[in-house]
Amino acid sequence: MAATASEHPRRLLRGFVSPELCKELEFIHRSCGTVGYRPSVFSTTLPHLAATNCAHLILPFLPLRDRLKDTVEDLFGCEFELFVEFTGLISWCKGACIGWHSDDNKPYLRQRDFAAVCYLNSHEKDFNGGLFHFKDGEPSSIAPTAGDVVVYTADERNVHSVDEVIDGERLTLTLWFTRDSAHDEDAKLINLLSQRLLVEHIEPKPFLPLPASSCMYWLAQEKSGFDVRCARVSILGYDFCPSEGKCSMNDSPCDPLELLDGRLYLGRGDEVLDKEFVNSLHALQVVQFCGWKAAELATEREVHRAGSTRPTVLKRSNNLELLVPCDYKLGEAILGGISRHDPKPSFSWDDLVLGIARWEEYMSELHRKLLILIPYWLSNHTLSFVDATELL
Numbered sequence: 001m002a003a004t005a006s007e008h009p010r011r012l013l014r015g016f017v018s019p020e021l022c023k024e025l026e027f028i029h030r031s032c033g034t035v036g037y038r039p040s041v042f043s044t045t046l047p048h049l050a051a052t053n054c055a056h057l058i059l060p061f062l063p064l065r066d067r068l069k070d071t072v073e074d075l076f077g078c079e080f081e082l083f084v085e086f087t088g089l090i091s092w093c094k095g096a097c098i099g100w101h102s103d104d105n106k107p108y109l110r111q112r113d114f115a116a117v118c119y120l121n122s123h124e125k126d127f128n129g130g131l132f133h134f135k136d137g138e139p140s141s142i143a144p145t146a147g148d149v150v151v152y153t154a155d156e157r158n159v160h161s162v163d164e165v166i167d168g169e170r171l172t173l174t175l176w177f178t179r180d181s182a183h184d185e186d187a188k189l190i191n192l193l194s195q196r197l198l199v200e201h202i203e204p205k206p207f208l209p210l211p212a213s214s215c216m217y218w219l220a221q222e223k224s225g226f227d228v229r230c231a232r233v234s235i236l237g238y239d240f241c242p243s244e245g246k247c248s249m250n251d252s253p254c255d256p257l258e259l260l261d262g263r264l265y266l267g268r269g270d271e272v273l274d275k276e277f278v279n280s281l282h283a284l285q286v287v288q289f290c291g292w293k294a295a296e297l298a299t300e301r302e303v304h305r306a307g308s309t310r311p312t313v314l315k316r317s318n319n320l321e322l323l324v325p326c327d328y329k330l331g332e333a334i335l336g337g338i339s340r341h342d343p344k345p346s347f348s349w350d351d352l353v354l355g356i357a358r359w360e361e362y363m364s365e366l367h368r369k370l371l372i373l374i375p376y377w378l379s380n381h382t383l384s385f386v387d388a389t390e391l392l
């Protein structure tokens with residue numbers, strides 16, 4: 001039965017997103033996300049990835065984005081009519097909720113025709129609360145499960161709400177589709193990417209991230225607040241340490257959050273790894289990559305342990321602390337969740353050093369493919385996914 005046959009055109013698609021892709025998108029969100037548009041909400045949009053020198057991280061979204069558009073067109077009988085209007089990773093943390101609404105309910109949202117919400121993690125495993133409800137019709141309630149997707153029309157036939165998240169981080173990939181070509185996300189992205197292509201890639205590592213303005217990472221709450229980059233590394237047991245010669249809060253009047261834009265080290269307990277990162281996003285991406293690939297890195301370390309040299313680790317001293325005005329407790333209360341209580345794998349700096357190398361391979365491969373795909377996208381005016389090797 002086509003979804004259009006019902007009074008409430010909608011469909012729940014079980015297991016639509018593979019567990020591997022759920023994890024990869026979680027990695028991207030935790031290493032690139034910014035503070036979102038509502039309290040306790042974080043988001044990673046495709047234009048944001050392009051603007052922070054991470055356009056190559058758009059690639060993992062594309063096969064799923066294409067498949068969702070085809071599925072929505074098929075289910076709702078509008079083949080070749082739709083454009084993607086918005087694609088974003090959105091996480092809701094402790095305290096986030098939304099009351100009854102339809103997704104086209106504001107004048108500036110009228111172009112939205114259909115929604116697809118992909119659940120990337122699971123109720124009761126990764127977060128509590130956050131159940132989805134439709135006001136009328138079936139299914140009436142959905143407990144998010146990693147891999148499931150709910151698609152529905154964005155109009156008043158599908159008024160819905162989301163219960164408050166009690167703890168953990170509830171992660172979705174949300175897309176809206178439109179019939180109005182003026183709101184085609186691809187056209188905007190291609191424009192951004194073509195501008196970037198004009199910038200000659202002479203850097204040896206063109207995939208290194210570039211932080212956005214520090215206010216985009218700052219979550220303010222009453223008299224307190226935290227930088228989401230600092231909070232996320234802290235939840236994994238690390239902190240940022242200043243690079244030699246950089247000011248610290250003690251001896252310089254400069255804005256301490258600006259230190260997160262420059263070179264820094266990673267510390268853990270009373271140790272600091274003797275490896276400079278170009279900025280906080282670079283270090284955060286590596287740390288999140290190591291979390292994503294923890295099992296593979298541990299296995300690889302076992303295999304290579306004999307011949308490898310130990311990484312240089314410094315003892316922390318007073319000038320190896322980056323004092324940013326970050327309320328870590330608040331960050332942990334909002335971002336930390338039930339999955340944090342999983343047994344932690346034993347820590348080794350060797351894994352981090354191996355992770356740095358594997359992170360570089362992962363990013364440089366995506367970047368290589370991106371450079372092949374951009375001219376193809378420019379001539380096709382769409383961001384569709386193709387095997388980059390076929391274009392060579």
Ligand SMILES: O=C(O)CCC(=O)C(=O)O
Binds near residue numbers: 117160161
């Ligand atoms: O995350 C969800 O389950 C739905 C979110 C929602 O309703 C919205 O963003 O408009």
Ligand SMILES: [Fe+2]
Binds near residue numbers: 101102103160
């Ligand atoms: Fe909604």
